[in-house]
Amino acid sequence: MQSQMSKQESEIKQQTMAHDDEPDEWDKRIFSTGCADENAKMTDCYYEKKDWRACKDEMDRFRRCWKEHGNAKRTDTKDA
Template sequence: MSNAESDRKPDDGAEDDDEPDEWDKRIFSTGCSEENTKLNDCFYEKKDWRACKDEMEAFKQCWKRQGNDDRTEAKDA
């Protein structure tokens, strides 16, 4: 590999990963980003949503506390 090749950064399509993307902005706007992170981390670790019932419930309660049902016109299933 030449020096020019080794000096290049891999092009993974992410210019600046520190900037929040549209998904992050939407999650932050719900007021439940911490609960969302815990839920996603649980699923990542356990690979089974059923093993993350406590995290899911915490997210649902936060969602309701923040008034997101009204804001997003979501209905409780």
Template sequence: MAQDDNKNPSPTVGNQEDDEPDEWEKRIDNTGCAEENAKLTDCYYEKKDWRECKEEMQRFRDCWKKQGNDQRTDTKDA
């Protein structure tokens, strides 16, 4: 049975990875808290429970405020 090339395209066709940041990465970088965001995301990925990432969340919140993102994005404390 012959393989249908249209159903199984080469992984490099249409999915070429490049070093250019996408829009999401640019937005995170613009906050000045990309490192804190990455650590928070990694914590959640590993633990699958935000409640176990309180320290990482606090570091992200502190950075967010320090960088003035509350005013820039009109963020309100809950």
């Protein structure tokens, strides 16, 4: 019985791992901006330093990329 449980647990783990490799809605949105690499570097910087002020260069690169790809329109506010 134990070997059967191990096989079932292994199958569940493999299915879970396969699912984790698929991009979720958040990933799809980030990739669609054209700035996924810059976003990852900025996020990694914050994760390491725990202070956005220490990540000014990464934030500036992301901001430039965002503008270059015309993403400002995506975040414009609209009057209701």
